[in-house]
Amino acid sequence: KQEVTQIPAALSVPEGENLVLNCSFTDSAIYNLQWFRQDPGKGLTSLLLIQSSQREQTSGRLNASLDKSSGRSTLYIAASQPGDSATYLCAVSSNPGGGNKLTFGTGTQLKVEL
Amino acid sequence: DTGVSQNPRHKITKRGQNVTFRCDPISEHNRLYWYRQTLGQGPEFLTYFQNEAQLDKSGLPSDRFSAERTGGSVSTLTIQRTQQEDSAVYLCASSLEGLLDNEQFFGPGTRLTVL
Numbered sequence: 307k308q309e310v311t312q313i314p315a316a317l318s319v320p321e322g323e324n325l326v327l328n329c330s331f332t333d334s335a336i337y338n339l340q341w342f343r344q345d346p347g348k349g350l351t352s353l354l355l356i357q358s359s360q361r362e363q364t365s366g367r368l369n370a371s372l373d374k375s376s377g378r379s380t381l382y383i384a385a386s387q388p389g390d391s392a393t394y395l396c397a398v399s400s401n402p403g404g405g406n407k408l409t410f411g412t413g414t415q416l417k418v419e420l
Numbered sequence: 421d422t423g424v425s426q427n428p429r430h431k432i433t434k435r436g437q438n439v440t441f442r443c444d445p446i447s448e449h450n451r452l453y454w455y456r457q458t459l460g461q462g463p464e465f466l467t468y469f470q471n472e473a474q475l476d477k478s479g480l481p482s483d484r485f486s487a488e489r490t491g492g493s494v495s496t497l498t499i500q501r502t503q504q505e506d507s508a509v510y511l512c513a514s515s516l517e518g519l520l521d522n523e524q525f526f527g528p529g530t531r532l533t534v535l
Contacts, residue, residue, distance in 0.1 A: 310462070337522075338522070340523065340524070342526075348528060348529075349424075349511060349526045349527050349528040349529050350463070350511070350513075350526040351526075352523060352524070352525060352526075355523045395462050395463075397462070397463075399522070405451075405468045405470075405475055405476045406451075406515070406522045406524075407453065407465045407468055407476060407479075408453075408455070408463070408465065408513075408524060409465070410462030410463050410464070411462050412460065412461055412462050413462055
C-alpha cells in the first residue's frame with residue numbers, strides 16, 4: 307500500500323526566504339506526482355504535476371523535483387511571500403486499472419511572516 | 421470553464437439521517453473522483469468514475485456510502501444512516517483522460533457535520 311510522508315509538518319519563515327518542502331513515498335511505481343496548495347476552508351489548487359518520466363517542473367517561483375527511484379520529491383519556493391502561507395500537499399497517483407487515484411501526504415503548513 | 425463545483429458547501433445533520441452531496445465537474449472531463457478529508461489529514465480516495473461507469477470504489481468505508489454519475493457528468497455521493505465519524509470534508513475532483521497527464525482539479529468541498 308502506497309504511503310506518502312511530508313516533512314516538515316509545519317514551517318514558519320520570514321518573507322523573502324527560499325524554502326524547500328519534502329515529500330517521500332514508499333512505492334516507486336507511480337504514474338505522476340502533484341503538488342497542491344490548500345487555503346483554510348478551501349479546496350485544493352493544483353500547483354505542479356510531474357510525470358513519472360520527468361525530473362522537475364517549474365512554474366514561476368515554484369520548482370518541483372522528482373526522484374522516482376528513491377521515492378522523493380521536493381517543492382522549492384523562491385523568495386517567499388505572505389501570500390504563500392497555506393498548507394502544501396503532495397500526492398502520487400497509481401494507475402491500477404487506469405484510475406490514477408491520488409494518495410496524499412498529510413501536508414506541510416507554511417506560514418510566511420512579514 | 422467554471423471549475424468543479426460542489427453543493428451544498430456545508431451540511432449539518434443528525435446522526436442516523438441520510439445525506440446527499442452533488443458534484444458538477446469541469447465540462448468534458450470524463451473522469452470524476454470523490455475524496456474525504458478529516459482535520460489535519462490529507463484527502464483519502466473514496467471512489468472513481470470514468471464516464472458513467474464506477475470503476476473503483478475500493479475507498480468507500482462501508483456499504484452506507486454510495487455514489488453515482490448518471491449521464492456521465494454530474495455525480496452524487498450519498499451517505500445513509502450517518503454517524504459522527506462521517507464528519508469530514510468531502511471533495512470532488514475531475515480530469516480528462518490523456519490531457520495534462522490526467523491532472524486532477526478539485527472543487528471547494530462539502531463540509532459535513534454529524535451531530
